[in-house]
Amino acid sequence: xxxxxxxxxxxxxxxxxxxxxxxxxxxxxxxxxxxxxxxxxxxxxxxxxxxxxxxxxxxxxxxxxxxxxxxxxxxxxxxxxxxxxxxxxxxxxxxxxxxxxxxxxxxxxxxxxxxxxxx
Amino acid sequence: xxxxxxxxxxxxxxxxxxxxxxxxxxxxxxxxxxxxxxxxxxxxxxxxxxxxxxxxxxxxxxxxxxxxxxxxxxxxxxxxxxxxxxxxxxxxxxxxxxxxxxxxxxxxx
Numbered sequence: 001x002x003x004x005x006x007x008x009x010x011x012x013x014x015x016x017x018x019x020x021x022x023x024x025x026x027x028x029x030x031x032x033x034x035x036x037x038x039x040x041x042x043x044x045x046x047x048x049x050x051x052x053x054x055x056x057x058x059x060x061x062x063x064x065x066x067x068x069x070x071x072x073x074x075x076x077x078x079x080x081x082x083x084x085x086x087x088x089x090x091x092x093x094x095x096x097x098x099x100x101x102x103x104x105x106x107x108x109x110x111x112x113x114x115x116x117x118x119x
Numbered sequence: 120x121x122x123x124x125x126x127x128x129x130x131x132x133x134x135x136x137x138x139x140x141x142x143x144x145x146x147x148x149x150x151x152x153x154x155x156x157x158x159x160x161x162x163x164x165x166x167x168x169x170x171x172x173x174x175x176x177x178x179x180x181x182x183x184x185x186x187x188x189x190x191x192x193x194x195x196x197x198x199x200x201x202x203x204x205x206x207x208x209x210x211x212x213x214x215x216x217x218x219x220x221x222x223x224x225x226x227x228x
Contacts, residue, residue, distance in 0.1 A: 035217070037164075044207065044219055044220070044221045044222045045156075045158075045164065045207055045209075045219040045222075046219065047209075047215070047216055047217040047218065047219065050215060050217070059214075059215040059216075060215075061215070061216050062216070095163055095164070097164075100166075100169070103151075103169040103170055103173065104151055104152050104154070104169065104170070104211040104212075105154040105166055105169040105170075105175075105209075105211060106154075106156075106164075106166065106209075106211075107166050107175065108166075109163040109164055109165070110163060111162075111163050112163060
């Protein structure tokens with residue numbers, strides 16, 4: 001069974017940093033591109049970042065470019081999101097989502113981890 | 120950046136009725152890259168439709184997608200109680216950002 005489990009969320013002050021993790025199970029992580037998607041409280045979904053299976057290609061939303069860094073450790077079945085210079089508007093539930101290998105879509109999602117940026 | 124606009128914002132219907140949700144793109148989107156997700160309160164999104172019209176594994180056939188170019192539709196033929204949720208369209212093109220629509224909330228009338 002495919003499972004994605006995020007962790008690392010919490011309360012952080014504006015300007016602070018946080019590192020999110022997503023542990024994958026039930027499939028070979030290296031064979032899949034991965035994404036982070038966030039959802040502010042009561043709001044819609046916002047794509048944040050993408051990383052290819054080999055880490056050779058990375059993309060970021062303009063709203064996080066230069067502040068967030070996506071990475072992965074395939075040997076440890078893990079995906080990461082390093083978030084620096086956090087702002088109040090980064091407050092959201094952060095989901096990791098797997099790129100399907102058979103169609104252009106996100107076929108599995110984790111349950112999310114809440115990041116709250118507040119003083 | 121491609122902007123997706125979903126309508127209506129909220130749709131109030133009764134179980135057994137037909138639901139029609141719209142997703143309009145600011146520029147043409149390949150049908151291969153148009154996706155629909157369902158999100159229930161407190162849960163992660165769930166893949167419903169990919170490639171504009173292909174149902175994901177395990178999705179009942181009362182869900183169907185259609186459209187091309189800039190206009191896409193998600194139809195639920197006969198609403199079941201478990202279908203009341205928020206629905207998002209997404210475009211996953213050849214380059215980012217992979218934008219989502221703002222969502223349509225389907226509520227019980």
